[in-house]
Amino acid sequence: MSNTSVLSVRNLSVAFATADGDVIAVDKLSFDLALGETLGIVGESGSGKSVTASSIMRLNNSSSATTTGEILLEGTNILTASEDEVRSIRGKDVAMIFQDPLSALNPYYTVGHQIAEAYEVHHHGVDKSVVRSLVLDMMTKVGIPNPEKRIDEYPHQFSGGMRQRIVIAIALINQPKVLIADEPTTALDVTVQAQILDLMKSLQLEFNMAIILITHDLGVIAEVADNVLVMYAGRIVETSSVSALFAEPVHPYAFGLLGAVTSLEASDRGQLDTIAGSPPSLISLPSGCSFHPRCEFVEFGNGKCVSVVPELRSIGTLGSSTACHLSDDVIVSLGRKAARA
Amino acid sequence: MTNDLALQAIDLVKYFPTGASKILGRPTNSVRAVDGVSLTVQKGTTLGIVGESGCGKSTLARLVTRLIDPTSGSVLLDGVDITTLSGSDLRKTRRKLQMIFQDPYSSLNPRHSIGQIISQPLAIQHIVPKGQEMARTQELMERVGLNPEHYNRYPHEFSGGQRQRIGIARALALEPTVIVADEPVSALDVSIQAQILNLLENLQKELGLSYVFIAHDLSVVRHIADQVAVMYLGKVVEIGPAADVYSRPAHPYTMALLSAVPVARPSERGNGHRIRLVGDVPSPIDPPSGCRFRTRCWKATDLCAQQEPVLAPDEAGRVVACHFPNEVPVSLGIRPS
Numbered sequence: 001m002s003n004t005s006v007l008s009v010r011n012l013s014v015a016f017a018t019a020d021g022d023v024i025a026v027d028k029l030s031f032d033l034a035l036g037e038t039l040g041i042v043g044e045s046g047s048g049k050s051v052t053a054s055s056i057m058r059l060n061n062s063s064s065a066t067t068t069g070e071i072l073l074e075g076t077n078i079l080t081a082s083e084d085e086v087r088s089i090r091g092k093d094v095a096m097i098f099q100d101p102l103s104a105l106n107p108y109y110t111v112g113h114q115i116a117e118a119y120e121v122h123h124h125g126v127d128k129s130v131v132r133s134l135v136l137d138m139m140t141k142v143g144i145p146n147p148e149k150r151i152d153e154y155p156h157q158f159s160g161g162m163r164q165r166i167v168i169a170i171a172l173i174n175q176p177k178v179l180i181a182d183e184p185t186t187a188l189d190v191t192v193q194a195q196i197l198d199l200m201k202s203l204q205l206e207f208n209m210a211i212i213l214i215t216h217d218l219g220v221i222a223e224v225a226d227n228v229l230v231m232y233a234g235r236i237v238e239t240s241s242v243s244a245l246f247a248e249p250v251h252p253y254a255f256g257l258l259g260a261v262t263s264l265e266a267s268d269r270g271q272l273d274t275i276a277g278s279p280p281s282l283i284s285l286p287s288g289c290s291f292h293p294r295c296e297f298v299e300f301g302n303g304k305c306v307s308v309v310p311e312l313r314s315i316g317t318l319g320s321s322t323a324c325h326l327s328d329d330v331i332v333s334l335g336r337k338a339a340r341a
Numbered sequence: 342m343t344n345d346l347a348l349q350a351i352d353l354v355k356y357f358p359t360g361a362s363k364i365l366g367r368p369t370n371s372v373r374a375v376d377g378v379s380l381t382v383q384k385g386t387t388l389g390i391v392g393e394s395g396c397g398k399s400t401l402a403r404l405v406t407r408l409i410d411p412t413s414g415s416v417l418l419d420g421v422d423i424t425t426l427s428g429s430d431l432r433k434t435r436r437k438l439q440m441i442f443q444d445p446y447s448s449l450n451p452r453h454s455i456g457q458i459i460s461q462p463l464a465i466q467h468i469v470p471k472g473q474e475m476a477r478t479q480e481l482m483e484r485v486g487l488n489p490e491h492y493n494r495y496p497h498e499f500s501g502g503q504r505q506r507i508g509i510a511r512a513l514a515l516e517p518t519v520i521v522a523d524e525p526v527s528a529l530d531v532s533i534q535a536q537i538l539n540l541l542e543n544l545q546k547e548l549g550l551s552y553v554f555i556a557h558d559l560s561v562v563r564h565i566a567d568q569v570a571v572m573y574l575g576k577v578v579e580i581g582p583a584a585d586v587y588s589r590p591a592h593p594y595t596m597a598l599l600s601a602v603p604v605a606r607p608s609e610r611g612n613g614h615r616i617r618l619v620g621d622v623p624s625p626i627d628p629p630s631g632c633r634f635r636t637r638c639w640k641a642t643d644l645c646a647q648q649e650p651v652l653a654p655d656e657a658g659r660v661v662a663c664h665f666p667n668e669v670p671v672s673l674g675i676r677p678s
Contacts, residue, residue: 044530044531044532044533045501045530159621159622160394161621162621189393189394189557190393190557190559190598190601190602191393191597191598191601191617191618192393192621193601193603194601194603194615194617195617195618197603198615198617216530216531217603218531218605219560219602219603219604219605220603221605222603222604222605222606222607223603223604223607225607242607243607243608245607246605246606246607246608256532257531257532258605259535260531260532260534260535261531261560261605262534262535262538262558262560262561262563262564263560263563263564263604263605264559264560264563264587264599264602264604265563265587271539271542272535272538272539272564273535274532274535274536274539275532275535278500278502278503278533279500279530
C-alpha cells in the first residue's frame with residue numbers, strides 16, 4: 001500500500017470466547033488510513049465497528065478475546081507491541097472519543113484536571129502552570145466559552161454538547177495522528193451534532209489528523225467522511241469513496257441501507273425500502289455470504305452466495321470494492337438504480 | 342368542535358416542582374416542562390412532534406395519555422375531557438389511547454412471555470371472552486409480523502425490531518383509536534427502523550388509527566407525519582402540514598433545526614447552507630423573557646425580549662409563534678447575516 005498511510009490494518013480478526021461458542025466479531029479486516037483523511041465505518045449493531053476501534057487502541061486484549069492480524073501505526077504493530085509501548089501510543093498517537101460524553105468523564109474531577117491528566121501521562125515533569133495554559137488553549141480551540149472559569153468546573157456543570165467538547169479536548173491535547181470517534185454525535189441533539197461535526201472538521205485541518213468515524217448515520221457519513229467501509233456481521237462488504245457510496249453503491253446491503261434512510265424531502269410518503277429480517281447471530285453466521293438470507297438478489301449469484309464467502313474485489317470506475325458474488329455489470333446497474341431511488 | 346378530531350389538547354401546562362426551601366422543604370421553583378400547548382389530531386392522521394432534548398416532547402406524550410396529571414389544561418379524546426376522569430371511566434378511556442415506548446428492552450417485562458405481555462391488557466379490560474385471549478393474541482402477533490408460534494417465548498429471545506413489534510401488538514390489543522408513540526424507532530438500526538415505520542403506516546391504513554408520533558429525528562417525522570408541531574422549551578413554536586413546515590419553515594428555530602440535519606448527499610457538503618445555532622437551550626426553570634428562542638436567534642430584537650409571540654397564522658397562513666417569521670419562499674441556501 002502507499003507510504004502515506006499512517007495506519008494500516010491487515011487481516012484483523014477478533015474472536016470472543018463465550019459460553020455459547022466463539023463470537024467472531026471482526027473477520028479479516030484490512031484498510032489503510034492516511035493523515036488528514038476521514039474514514040467512515042458504517043454498519044448496524046453487531047457489525048464489528050466498535051470492536052475494530054477498540055482493537056486499534058488495544059483495549060479488548062482481555063483473556064476472552066483472541067486478536068490476530070496486524071495493526072501498523074507508522075510501522076509499529078500495535079498488536080504485538082509491549083504493554084509499555086502501547087501505553088505510550090494510546091492517548092498520544094491514537095486517541096478516542098466515545099458516544100456518551102457523560103460516562104466518558106469522571107464526575108469527581110474537574111474538567112481541567114481531566115484534560116491535564118491526559119497530557120501529563122505522556123509528558124512527565126512539565127510545570128503545572130505550563131500544562132494549565134495548554135489546557136486553557138485547548139479548551140478555547142474546542143469552543144468552550146470562558147475557559148478560565150470553566151476549567152475548574154465539574155462535568156455535571158456542562159451541557160451534553162459542551163461535555164463532548166471536553167472529551168474532544170482530552171483526545172486532542174496530545175495532538176494525535178489518529179483520532180477514533182465512536183458514534184461521537186449519536187447522543188447529541190441535531191443542532192449540537194452539527195456544531196460538533198464542524199468542530200471535528202476544523203480541528204482535523206489544524207492538526208492534520210486521520211479520523212476514523214464510526215456511525216450508523218449515513219447523513220453524518222455524507223457530511224464528513226472521505227472514504228467509507230461498510231461492515232456487515234464482522235466483515236467489510238464494501239469500500240468506497242463517500243461520493244461513490246451515494247452515487248453507485250456496490251453491495252446489496254449498501255443498496256438496502258440507502259433505501260431505508262428517511263429523507264427530509266420524502267414527499268410521496270411511499271413505503272420505505274427495507275432489508276428483510278435482521279442481522280445474523282455472530283455465533284452461527286450463515287454459510288457463504290453472511291448477507292445472503294436477507295439479500296433479494298441471491299438468485300443472480302449462481303449458487304455461490306450460499307456456499308462461498310465472497311472476497312473483496314475492486315469494481316466499477318469509481319475505485320470501490322465489493323464482497324459480492326454478483327457480476328460486476330449487475331452490481332453496478334443495481335447500485336445506480338438504488339442510488340437514484 | 343367537529344367529530345373529525347381524534348385527540349385535542351387545550352392549553353396543557355405541566356410544571357414539575359424543584360428545589361427546596363431550607364426551612365420548610367417546600368419546592369421553591371418549577372421546571373416548566375410543558376407550558377401552554379394546544380394541539381389537535383385529526384382522525385386517521387399522524388401528528389409528528391419534533392424538538393430537542395428537554396423541549397417537553399415526552400412530558401407532552403405522558404400528559405395526553407394521562408400517565409401524569411397536568412398542572413392545568415385539558416385533553417379531549419372523542420370530545421371527553423380525560424384529565425378529570427377517574428375510576429372505571431378512566432379505565433374505559435385508556436382502552437382508546439395506547440402508547441408505544443422508545444426502548445423495546447425496558448418496556449417489556451423480561452419475566453413474562455410474549456403471550457402474557459400481549460394478552461395482559463385483554464385480561465385487565467375484559468374485552469375478549471375468557472378462553473379466547475390466546476386466539477386474539479396470536480392474531481395480533483400475526484398482524485404485526487411476528488410468528489404466532491412464538492407465543493411462549495420471552496423478550497430476550499427477540500431482536501430489538503421484533504421487541505418493538507411486540508410493544509406495538511400490546512398497544513393494539515385494546516383496539517385503540519389513538520396511539521402515542523414516543524421515539525418508537527430511535528433505538529433501532531436503520532434497516533429495522535424502516536420496517537417498523539412501514540408497519541405503523543400499514544396499521545394506520547388498515548385500522549384507521551390516529552398517531553401522535555414523537556421523535557427527534559426530523560427525517561423520520563417527515564416520512565410519517567401529516568401534521569408537524571415543532572417544540573422549543575415547553576412551547577409549540579410552529580405547527581402545520583408536514584410538507585409546508587419542511588419546505589417553507591416560518592420559525593427561525595424550525596429553519597435552524599432543518600438545516601442542521603446531516604443530509605445523505607455528499608455532493609451538497611460544504612455549500613454553506615447550514616445555520617449553526619450558538620449556545621445551548623436555556624434552563625426550563627428560568628426561561629428567557631418574551632420569546633424563549635431569542636437567546637439563540639439571529640433575528641432577535643428588543644421586541645422579542647419584551648413581548649412573547651403568540652402562536653397564530655402569519656400572512657402566508659403558516660401557524661407560527663414568532664415576531665419575525667421567515668419570508669416566503671424561504672431559501673435554506675441563504676446564510677443568516
